[in-house]
Amino acid sequence: MRPIMLKGHERSLTQVKFNREGDLLFSVAKDKSASVWYSFNGERLGTFEGHIGTIWSIDVDSKTELAVTGSADFSAKLWEVNNGKCIKTWKLKTPAKRVEFSPNNDKLLIVTDQVMGEKGTITILPINSNFETREEQTDEPLLIIETAEGAEKVTVAGWSYAGKYIIAGHSNGVVSKYDAETGELHKTVKVHDLTITDLQFSQDKTYFITSSKDKTAHILDVDTLTIMKTYEADAPMNSACITPVKNFVILGGGQDARDVTTTSSKQGKFEARFYHKIFEDEIGRVKGHFGPLNYVAIHPNGTMYASGGEDGFVRLHHFDKSYYDFKYDVERTAEATGAVEVKTPEITA
Amino acid sequence: MAEVARSNWADAEEELPSPEVIENKDGTKTIISYRLNDAGKKVKVTQKIKEIKITEKVHPDVARRKKWAKFGAEEGTAPGPDFRTTQVGEPVYLRLGTQWKVIEKEAEEKQKEESKKASVGQGIRCRLCGGSHFTSKCPFKDTLGADIENASGTPEPSAASPTPELTKTTGYIAPHLRNRNKDEFAEKDLSVEKEESSTLRFTQINENIDEQTFRDEVLQRFERVIRRVTLVKNRETGRSKGVAYVEFDTPEIAQKARDALDGRGYHSLILRVDFSKPRAPR
Numbered sequence: 184m185r186p187i188m189l190k191g192h193e194r195s196l197t198q199v200k201f202n203r204e205g206d207l208l209f210s211v212a213k214d215k216s217a218s219v220w221y222s223f224n225g226e227r228l229g230t231f232e233g234h235i236g237t238i239w240s241i242d243v244d245s246k247t248e249l250a251v252t253g254s255a256d257f258s259a260k261l262w263e264v265n266n267g268k269c270i271k272t273w274k275l276k277t278p279a280k281r282v283e284f285s286p287n288n289d290k291l292l293i294v295t296d297q298v299m300g301e302k303g304t305i306t307i308l309p310i311n312s313n314f315e316t317r318e319e320q321t322d323e324p325l326l327i328i329e330t331a332e333g334a335e336k337v338t339v340a341g342w343s344y345a346g347k348y349i350i351a352g353h354s355n356g357v358v359s360k361y362d363a364e365t366g367e368l369h370k371t372v373k374v375h376d377l378t379i380t381d382l383q384f385s386q387d388k389t390y391f392i393t394s395s396k397d398k399t400a401h402i403l404d405v406d407t408l409t410i411m412k413t414y415e416a417d418a419p420m421n422s423a424c425i426t427p428v429k430n431f432v433i434l435g436g437g438q439d440a441r442d443v444t445t446t447s448s449k450q451g452k453f454e455a456r457f458y459h460k461i462f463e464d465e466i467g468r469v470k471g472h473f474g475p476l477n478y479v480a481i482h483p484n485g486t487m488y489a490s491g492g493e494d495g496f497v498r499l500h501h502f503d504k505s506y507y508d509f510k511y512d513v514e515r516t517a518e519a520t521g522a523v524e525v526k527t528p529e530i531t532a
Numbered sequence: 533m534a535e536v537a538r539s540n541w542a543d544a545e546e547e548l549p550s551p552e553v554i555e556n557k558d559g560t561k562t563i564i565s566y567r568l569n570d571a572g573k574k575v576k577v578t579q580k581i582k583e584i585k586i587t588e589k590v591h592p593d594v595a596r597r598k599k600w601a602k603f604g605a606e607e608g609t610a611p612g613p614d615f616r617t618t619q620v621g622e623p624v625y626l627r628l629g630t631q632w633k634v635i636e637k638e639a640e641e642k643q644k645e646e647s648k649k650a651s652v653g654q655g656i657r658c659r660l661c662g663g664s665h666f667t668s669k670c671p672f673k674d675t676l677g678a679d680i681e682n683a684s685g686t687p688e689p690s691a692a693s694p695t696p697e698l699t700k701t702t703g704y705i706a707p708h709l710r711n712r713n714k715d716e717f718a719e720k721d722l723s724v725e726k727e728e729s730s731t732l733r734f735t736q737i738n739e740n741i742d743e744q745t746f747r748d749e750v751l752q753r754f755e756r757v758i759r760r761v762t763l764v765k766n767r768e769t770g771r772s773k774g775v776a777y778v779e780f781d782t783p784e785i786a787q788k789a790r791d792a793l794d795g796r797g798y799h800s801l802i803l804r805v806d807f808s809k810p811r812a813p814r
Binding site: 184185186187188189190191204206207216218220221224225226227228229230231232246247265266267457464465466467468469470471498500502503505506509511 | 590591593594597598600601602603604605606607611612613614616617618619620621622623624625626627628629630632633636
């Protein structure tokens with residue numbers, strides 16, 4: 184496959200994200216603007232200008248009308264996707280490390296960093312997504328979940344199915360689950376040894392994958408927070424995503440950015456790694472980046488994936504046919520025999 | 533700047549006839565256009581085009597979004613990907629499989645070998661089989677190597693050698709001398725001896741004497757038949773070591789000189805004169 188290289192950013196990428204239909208790709212980097220691209224040909228639709236610091240995170244609502252960015256300039260901004268207009272700026276006490284819309288677009292989650300004596304929080308804001316009145320947004324948060332006493336700061340967070348829970352990953356490798364309405368802490372589980380770098384949900388948002396600097400990634404179930412699968416890598420992982428259509432997961436990472444100059448690009452392990460979701464085997468790698476991968480995102484239809492690297496490039500890969508054809512031998516045989524087994528109960532029933 | 537360049541280019545275009553489009557019966561189109569080539573000459577370009585409509589069904593929202601105007605840094609730019617921000621990268625390969633590591637390693641080694649071959653290629657030639665590898669790494673070393681060693685290897689000391697001197701001096705034999713027959717070898721060795729024998733080695737010379745003084749005071753009588761005089765000096769201090777080599781025209785003169793000078797007192801030391809020995813094998 185021939186990747187499309189998107190060179191719209193001057194500094195290392197922090198997050199890339201597809202919208203719900205997957206026709207647009209949003210990217211943010213440590214420079215001050217966010218970019219929107221057409222995913223089928225890599226054409227840039229536009230940029231969101233207005234931040235004055237690193238943008239750590241971006242999200243787009245399910246209707247692709249509004250986008251939100253969280254920045255190190257102590258603010259989060261709400262944008263109109265079709266024209267790049269900023270319609271709301273929320274002032275924060277600390278940098279926003281992660282932003283995400285709830286599944287039904289009525290709430291926004293902002294993870295604020297724990298720095299300068301301020302406590303890290305997960306702030307939930309109401310979003311007025313009504314097309315006519317959407318410029319009227321409130322500053323009043325619905326809920327502020329402060330980091331519990333004794334717990335390490337939150338690095339990543341996301342909404343579970345139906346926006347029922349908020350799952351957060353902490354810098355000491357703990358995953359915690361909160362009620363999205365009340366902010367009540369349901370459960371905490373220690374799953375990683377080091378900081379959790381990314382947390383992405385499956386399409387139905389009933390399970391999620393965490394990646395960590397401890398060179399592993401785990402799939403956890405939302406309801407019980409049990410570790411379902413473990414993927415082991417040979418370098419610190421910065422991001423992980425679960426592919427639809429095929430049962431794979433993609434991990435991205437590599438040597439820490441600060442160690443890059445002392446290692447060759449080969450030793451750095453700057454590759455996207457493909458693991459089989461069920462069997463936990465590493466089944467392939469994709470090279471290309473000159474620095475560690477900071478984020479990997481998969482198209483919602485599973486037809487392409489994008490990776491944003493420390494080298495400042497987004498690489499957009501449309502999968503070849505061989506990607507869809509790949510199956511384990513056991514899968515093939517199970518399909519051959521399973522096809523018979525599936526049919527028989529239908530007939531008997 | 534880009535706009536200026538564009539308008540110039542457009543001006544030039546105006547002088548050329550406008551392109552013609554002819555609709556063919558079979559549904560194709562022929563476009564005849566004119567342009568100026570690099571040399572400034574007018575070139576006629578005929579293109580035959582068949583238009584095929586491919587209908588792709590997309591989500592209505594996606595279709596709507598495709599028509600959005602560009603904004604931000606891209607505001608006002610032409611539709612279609614801009615090569616400054618969007619480029620097609622080198623092809624990458626994703627070979628899925630549990631054995632991917634093995635496959636990758638094999639491919640890597642193959643590549644390494646090929647590059648090695650390309651770089652070494654003609655430089656190395658095996659003496660045994662003529663292949664492009666070192667003789668010591670020849671796969672036929674065991675079968676071919678034995679013969680070659682017998683043929684060209686250094687002669688064993690136990691092997692009958694005609695002169696005892698030869699065996700003494702066979703520490704190292706230069707490659708070009710290895711295959712010579714032994715008589716020739718002996719002769720050569722003898723001639724070396726002969727040449728050496730016309731040189732005398734003076735020792736116990738007073739260290740304060742320099743070469744010129746030595747010539748004037750000791751070798752005055754033989755001045756005409758001396759080829760050269762070398763007074764050995766310490767390389768660092770430049771002081772004489774009290775040893776000199778003097779080469780004469782013939783061994784006979786050398787013999788005479790030795791008879792005359794050996795044991796003679798010179799600057800409160802007794803000169804010793806020998807025939808210079810051939811240099812000890814290193």
